[in-house]
Amino acid sequence: MKINTPSKLEKVFKSGHIAVTSECGPPRGSDPEAVTSKGTLIKDHVDAVNITDNQTAMTRMSSLAACIHLKQMGLEPILQMVTRDRNRVALQSDILGAASFDINNVLCLSGDHQSFGDCAQGQNVHDLDSMQLVQTVRHMRDEGKFLGGDDIKRPPKMFVGAAANPFADPFEIRVPRLAKKIACGAEFIQTQCIYNIDKFEEWMRRVRDRGLHEKTFIMAGMTPMKSAGMAKFMKKRVPGMDVPDEIIARLAGVEKKKQAQEGIDICVEHIQRLKEVEGIAGFHVMAIEWEEKVPEIVERSGLYPRPEV
Amino acid sequence: MIVADKKPIEEIIETVKAYDRILVLGCNECVTVCEAGGKKEVEVLASALRMHFIQEGSKKTFDEQTLERQCDHEYLEEIRSVIDNYDAVLSLACGVGVQFMAEKYHTTPLIPGVNTCFLGATEKRGLWTERCQACGSCVLAHTAGICPISRCAKRVMNGPCGGSTGGKCEINKDLDCAWQLIIDRLRDLDRMDDYEIVTPIKDWSTERAGGPRTVSREDVQV
Amino acid sequence: MLRAFEKGADGVFVVGCMEGDCHFKTGNFRARKRVEQAAAILDSVGVGGERVQMYNLSSGEGPLFAQYAIEMDEKIRALGPSPVRTALEAQKTAA
Numbered sequence: 001m002k003i004n005t006p007s008k009l010e011k012v013f014k015s016g017h018i019a020v021t022s023e024c025g026p027p028r029g030s031d032p033e034a035v036t037s038k039g040t041l042i043k044d045h046v047d048a049v050n051i052t053d054n055q056t057a058m059t060r061m062s063s064l065a066a067c068i069h070l071k072q073m074g075l076e077p078i079l080q081m082v083t084r085d086r087n088r089v090a091l092q093s094d095i096l097g098a099a100s101f102d103i104n105n106v107l108c109l110s111g112d113h114q115s116f117g118d119c120a121q122g123q124n125v126h127d128l129d130s131m132q133l134v135q136t137v138r139h140m141r142d143e144g145k146f147l148g149g150d151d152i153k154r155p156p157k158m159f160v161g162a163a164a165n166p167f168a169d170p171f172e173i174r175v176p177r178l179a180k181k182i183a184c185g186a187e188f189i190q191t192q193c194i195y196n197i198d199k200f201e202e203w204m205r206r207v208r209d210r211g212l213h214e215k216t217f218i219m220a221g222m223t224p225m226k227s228a229g230m231a232k233f234m235k236k237r238v239p240g241m242d243v244p245d246e247i248i249a250r251l252a253g254v255e256k257k258k259q260a261q262e263g264i265d266i267c268v269e270h271i272q273r274l275k276e277v278e279g280i281a282g283f284h285v286m287a288i289e290w291e292e293k294v295p296e297i298v299e300r301s302g303l304y305p306r307p308e309v
Numbered sequence: 310m311i312v313a314d315k316k317p318i319e320e321i322i323e324t325v326k327a328y329d330r331i332l333v334l335g336c337n338e339c340v341t342v343c344e345a346g347g348k349k350e351v352e353v354l355a356s357a358l359r360m361h362f363i364q365e366g367s368k369k370t371f372d373e374q375t376l377e378r379q380c381d382h383e384y385l386e387e388i389r390s391v392i393d394n395y396d397a398v399l400s401l402a403c404g405v406g407v408q409f410m411a412e413k414y415h416t417t418p419l420i421p422g423v424n425t426c427f428l429g430a431t432e433k434r435g436l437w438t439e440r441c442q443a444c445g446s447c448v449l450a451h452t453a454g455i456c457p458i459s460r461c462a463k464r465v466m467n468g469p470c471g472g473s474t475g476g477k478c479e480i481n482k483d484l485d486c487a488w489q490l491i492i493d494r495l496r497d498l499d500r501m502d503d504y505e506i507v508t509p510i511k512d513w514s515t516e517r518a519g520g521p522r523t524v525s526r527e528d529v530q531v
Numbered sequence: 532m533l534r535a536f537e538k539g540a541d542g543v544f545v546v547g548c549m550e551g552d553c554h555f556k557t558g559n560f561r562a563r564k565r566v567e568q569a570a571a572i573l574d575s576v577g578v579g580g581e582r583v584q585m586y587n588l589s590s591g592e593g594p595l596f597a598q599y600a601i602e603m604d605e606k607i608r609a610l611g612p613s614p615v616r617t618a619l620e621a622q623k624t625a626a
Contacts, residue, residue, distance in 0.1 A: 356533040
C-alpha cells in the first residue's frame with residue numbers, strides 16, 4: 001500500500017499490524033509536565049497518542065502545544081481539531097504549525113457545544129464542519145494549496161482521520177455517514193467507546209457489506225470502566241453511549257474495590273473478541289485520567305510490544 | 310417575520326427616567342403579530358408606565374401612537390409634525406424600526422422597548438421559533454426544506470453531529486435536531502441517497518461575516 | 532383593566548361564565564389570561580396584582596354574584612387605597 005505521509009500510524013496500518021492509540025487531555029493550566037508525565041506512562045504501549053482539543057468546551061492548554069511537547073519527547077501525536085473555536089484561516093494555520101513540528105496525524109471533529117463548558121456565553125465558529133475540515137487537510141496535502149487557491153510552501157504531510165459513533169442517533173445513517181467521511185478523505189476512523197459488542201459487530205457487518213473497511217482504517221474505541229457507578233452514569237448521562245445492562249450488572253456484582261479491575265478485565269476481553277472481527281484495524285484505548293492502566297490493557301490484549309516500523 | 314420580545318419593564322423604567330415627555334410608538338407589522346409592540350402593547354405599556362411614575366409624583370407624560378411600519382420613510386413622516394413635542398421616543402418596533410427612526414429624527418433620543426430576537430414563525434399563539442438566519446444564499450433545496458444554519462446549534466452542513474440523541478439536540482432536549490428532521494424528510498420524500506452528497510464549504514461572505522449587507526435593485530429604482 | 536387603575540380605581544373585578552359553559556366558547560379562558568397579565572403588570576409597577584381578580588359564575592346566580600362582590604369589596608378595603616389613587620389625589624391637592 002502506498003505510504004503518503006511520514007506518519008508512524010499510517011505505516012503501522014499499512015504494514016498490516018493492528019494499531020494501538022491512546023488519548024491525553026491537556027491540563028487546565030500551563031504546566032507541560034502534566035502532558036509529558038502522561039506521555040511517559042504510555043509511550044511504549046501505543047503507536048500514537050491523541051491530544052484532545054478543549055474537550056467538552058472546557059478551556060485547556062491548546063492541543064497543538066501539547067502535541068509539540070509529546071513530539072519533543074519522542075512520541076507520535078495525533079492533533080485533534082474541533083471546528084467550534086476556529087475559522088478556516090486559523091484551522092489551516094494550525095495545520096501548518098503542526099506540520100512545522102512534523103506532527104503528522106490529525107483527527108477532525110465538530111466539538112461539543114460551548115454551552116457544556118466554561119465559556120457558555122461565548123461565540124462558536126463552525127466556519128467548516130468536521131467533514132469539510134477533512135477535505136481541507138487532504139486538499140492542503142494532496143494539492144499543496146490553501147483553500148484560497150495559492151500554493152503552500154512545504155505542504156503539510158498529514159494522515160487524516162475522523163470520528164464515528166456507531167451508536168448515535170439516528171442509527172440508520174451511521175454507515176452512510178461513515179461512507180461520507182471516507183468520501184471526504186478520512187484515512188482512519190476512531191469510534192466512540194464501545195460496550196455493546198453485538199451492536200458494534202452489526203455495524204461492522206454493514207460497513208463490510210459496502211466495502212468501507214477496505215477504504216479506511218477503523219479503530220475501535222475502548223474505555224475501561226472504573227466502577228459500576230461510572231457505567232451507570234455513562235449509560236444515563238452521556239449522549240450516544242450504549243452501555244448494556246449486563247456490563248453494569250457484572251461490575252455491580254463484585255465488591256467496590258474490585259470493580260476497577262473488573263472494568264479492565266471487561267475491556268481486555270472486548271479487545272480480544274474484536275481482534276477477530278474483519279475490518280477492525282486497531283484499537284483506540286481511552287483511559288482518561290487513568291493512563292497508568294493503558295500498559296496493562298495493551299499487554300493483556302496481546303498487543304505488546306508495539307511493532308517497529 | 311421578525312420576532313421580538315418585550316423588554317422587562319424595570320429596564321424600560323430605567324431608560325426613560327431621564328425624559329419627561331415621551332411618545333410610546335408601536336408598529337403594526339411583525340411586532341404586532343408576536344404581541345410585543347403593537348397598538349395593544351403600546352396601550353398597556355403606556356398605562357403601566359404612567360401608574361409607576363405617578364407614584365413618584367412625577368409629571369412625565371406618555372403619549373401613544375402606532376405606525377403601520379417604522380422601516381419605511383413614508384410612515385415615519387407621519388409623526389414629523391409632532392416629534393418636537395417629545396423629549397424621547399420609546400419605540401416598540403424591532404431593531405430596524407428603532408434605528409430608522411433614529412436616522413430620520415436624529416435630534417430625538419430613541420429608546421427601544423423590545424428585544425429583537427430572530428426571524429421565525431408562529432407555531433401557535435404565544436410560541437414563536439427561529440427558522441432563518443438570513444445567510445444570504447439559501448440552501449433549502451438541498452436539505453429537504455429544513456435549514457441547518459438556523460436550526461442546528463453548530464450549523465453543521467453535513468450533519469448530524471455526534472451529540473444528536475433521540476432526535477433532539479445535545480444542548481437542549483426540547484430542541485429538535487435539525488439533521489434528524491432533514492433525514493426524516495429525505496426518507497419521506499424517498500431521497501435518502503441525497504444524504505451522502507457532501508455539502509461543500511459554505512461561502513459565509515453573504516452572511517453577517519461579510520459585513521453589513523445591502524440589496525440594491527436597479528431594475529426597480531427610478 | 533389597566534385604564535381603571537390608571538384613573539384611580541382601588542380594585543377591579545372581572546366576572547365570566549363557568550369554565551366550559553361560555554357562550555363564546557373560550558372567551559372566559561382568554562379573559563382569565565388577560566387578568567393574570569394585568570395582575571403581573573400591576574405587581575411590576577407597585578400597585579399590587581391582588582387588586583384585580585376574576586370570578587366565574589353563571590348569569591342566573593344572583594346571590595353568588597353578591598357574595599363575590601362583598602368578598603372583593605372587603606378585600607380591597609383591607610388593602611386600602613391604590614397607591615395610584617393616593618398619588619393622583621396628592622397631585623390634585625398640590626395643583
